[in-house]
Amino acid sequence: MSPTLRKILVPTIAVIIFLILWEALVWAMGWPNYKMASPSDLMPAYSRYWELFLVMGWQTLWRTILGLLLAIAVGIALGMVMGFSRTMRDALYPLLVGFNAIPKATVVPIVALMFVGAHDFNTVLIAFMISFFPIAVSVSIGLSTLEPEYRDILRALGASQTTIFWKIALPKTLPEFFGALKVSVTLAFIGTNLMEIVSPHGRGLGALFDSGKTNSDYPLMFAVLIALAVLGIFLYYIVVALERVFAGWAERQAA
Amino acid sequence: MAPLIELNHVRHAYATASGPVPVLDGLDLSVNEGGFCAVVGPSGCGKSTLTRLIAGLLIPDAGEVFLHGDRVRGPRSTVGMAFQNPVLLEWRTILQNVLLPLEIVPGALKGAAAIDRARSLLSLVGLEGFEDKRPSELSGGMRQRASLCRALVHQPEVLILDEPFGALDAFTREDLWQTMHEVKEKEPFTGILITHDLRESLFLGDQVVVLSGRPAHTQFVLDNTRSHRPTLDDLYTPEAAERLAILRHQIEIAQGRIPQEATT
Numbered sequence: 160m161s162p163t164l165r166k167i168l169v170p171t172i173a174v175i176i177f178l179i180l181w182e183a184l185v186w187a188m189g190w191p192n193y194k195m196a197s198p199s200d201l202m203p204a205y206s207r208y209w210e211l212f213l214v215m216g217w218q219t220l221w222r223t224i225l226g227l228l229l230a231i232a233v234g235i236a237l238g239m240v241m242g243f244s245r246t247m248r249d250a251l252y253p254l255l256v257g258f259n260a261i262p263k264a265t266v267v268p269i270v271a272l273m274f275v276g277a278h279d280f281n282t283v284l285i286a287f288m289i290s291f292f293p294i295a296v297s298v299s300i301g302l303s304t305l306e307p308e309y310r311d312i313l314r315a316l317g318a319s320q321t322t323i324f325w326k327i328a329l330p331k332t333l334p335e336f337f338g339a340l341k342v343s344v345t346l347a348f349i350g351t352n353l354m355e356i357v358s359p360h361g362r363g364l365g366a367l368f369d370s371g372k373t374n375s376d377y378p379l380m381f382a383v384l385i386a387l388a389v390l391g392i393f394l395y396y397i398v399v400a401l402e403r404v405f406a407g408w409a410e411r412q413a414a
Numbered sequence: 415m416a417p418l419i420e421l422n423h424v425r426h427a428y429a430t431a432s433g434p435v436p437v438l439d440g441l442d443l444s445v446n447e448g449g450f451c452a453v454v455g456p457s458g459c460g461k462s463t464l465t466r467l468i469a470g471l472l473i474p475d476a477g478e479v480f481l482h483g484d485r486v487r488g489p490r491s492t493v494g495m496a497f498q499n500p501v502l503l504e505w506r507t508i509l510q511n512v513l514l515p516l517e518i519v520p521g522a523l524k525g526a527a528a529i530d531r532a533r534s535l536l537s538l539v540g541l542e543g544f545e546d547k548r549p550s551e552l553s554g555g556m557r558q559r560a561s562l563c564r565a566l567v568h569q570p571e572v573l574i575l576d577e578p579f580g581a582l583d584a585f586t587r588e589d590l591w592q593t594m595h596e597v598k599e600k601e602p603f604t605g606i607l608i609t610h611d612l613r614e615s616l617f618l619g620d621q622v623v624v625l626s627g628r629p630a631h632t633q634f635v636l637d638n639t640r641s642h643r644p645t646l647d648d649l650y651t652p653e654a655a656e657r658l659a660i661l662r663h664q665i666e667i668a669q670g671r672i673p674q675e676a677t678t
């Protein structure tokens with residue numbers, strides 16, 4: 160069996176086994192579908208609402224990605240400021256930790272009130288707020304722990320700080336950055352859904368979940384959960400693919 | 415002839431939370447063009463600080479550092495450095511690592527000429543065929559060889575080596591000593607070698623400077639000029655043993671194990 164085939168086949172088989180066990184469990188326990196829907200309940204939900212799933216799924220996806228892009232931009236900027244300046248690190252770190260500790264579910268109603276009606280903006284904002292922290296921390300740690308010799312080999316030649324950043328500091332920080340991005344992508348996704356569920360406005364998979372709840376359509380709710388999981392996996396593996404391209408050398412080094 | 419590297423009464427202290435830490439005080443050093451000066455001294459006495467002063471990465475609190483008669487006021491691209499840690503960039507191949515200084519230094523070789531230069535250096539140190547490997551695929555000794563090539567690729571006037579062989583096993587180290595002599599014959603540079611290995615200082619240096627304990631001054635200078643390129647066997651002659659004994663004695667003084675008066 161070729162390695163690529165194996166890479167696809169093994170997880171696929173695992174998913175199938177998981178679905179069979181799930182179906183068997185629901186059947187064996189005799190659970191009604193409002194307690195626990197089974198995979199066989201999901202197919203009808205998908206076929207009935209497939210158009211909604213596509214539209215809502217896309218809305219969830221683009222708002223998550225936009226929030227994440229914002230988190231990357233702000234996270235890298237904050238990380239650079241904290242990584243290069245001790246004073247800024249000492250000043251900003253407690254603030255960031257405090258901000259990160261606030262449960263975002265409590266921020267959702269505040270944001271919804273602050274920007275009434277701006278649904279897309281609010282959702283992107285929550286996705287961003289929940290996900291920039293790991294990126295900022297990883298970039299700042301990556302930059303501040305750069306061994307002085309790395310800096311010196313270029314500085315001794317008269318290289319500017321900018322050159323040192325692009326040639327050494329940035330690439331050297333990429334593995335940490337992608338490690339954080341894998342956490343952030345999931346967090347951003349949670350942020351988007353949080354806004355969609357807590358403060359629903361008829362858009363996104365979260366709103367679809369909410370409508371399933373009000374209509375007591377339990378298979379639909381489970382179908383949304385699975386759709387969310389699929390989207391989450393999709394986003395996560397995009398990050399993994401990017402990591403391969405831009406920081407693949409770190410993997411080789413570990414091997 | 416004026417010396418290429420000259421330090422006069424250099425003093426330097428690091429500012430720390432608990433006040434200034436004096437590291438060098440009254441350090442003199444002078445290396446002629448083409449010379450190779452080995453510097454030994456007790457651990458933590460300020461040897462790395464000395465290299466950073468010569469490279470222009472630090473400016474002394476007092477005293478002067480001259481390169482070619484010019485006062486050193488900052489980094490200059492006529493310097494090449496290698497450290498105990500080879501600090502190769504893992505995301506670049508060996509060849510790309512060696513090319514790095516040429517991307518920085520203004521007016522350096524570019525394109526095919528740069529690659530030719532890097533390749534010929536790599537083959538000089540015995541790394542032919544490893545150009546496209548990643549640093550992690552090389553042994554410690556090979557990485558140090560690559561690091562040496564990177565320090566030399568832009569044809570620096572001054573090569574500064576801060577314990578480059580310190581982390582290597584004895585056999586690899588002796589191999590690299592011989593490589594150093596081979597490189598020295600092909601590449602015109604003036605060298606400063608920091609080391610804690612007295613044999614190494616005698617094998618490579620035509621002058622061995624012993625620094626005192628911190629704050630360090632120049633305690634002793636041994637003239638080690640030789641008429642021919644030394645072989646490893648030369649390290650075991652009675653003459654070498656005598657020089658080794660002198661250096662060991664000086665180090666013991668520097669470490670404070672023997673009072674200075676006892677020698678005079």
Ligand SMILES: Nc1ncnc2c1ncn2[C@@H]1O[C@H](COP(=O)(O)OP(=O)(O)OP(=O)(O)O)[C@@H](O)[C@H]1O
Binds near residue numbers: 435437456457461464
């Ligand atoms: N950036 C710094 N800030 C404060 N103190 C420093 C700094 N760099 C070095 N020192 C101190 O200065 C002294 C000399 O350091 P240096 O690295 O020059 O010594 P060294 O002779 O190279 O030591 P080693 O033999 O361990 O390589 C040490 O006591 C060290 O703790």
Ligand SMILES: [Mg+2]
Binds near residue numbers: 461462463
């Ligand atoms: Mg040192």
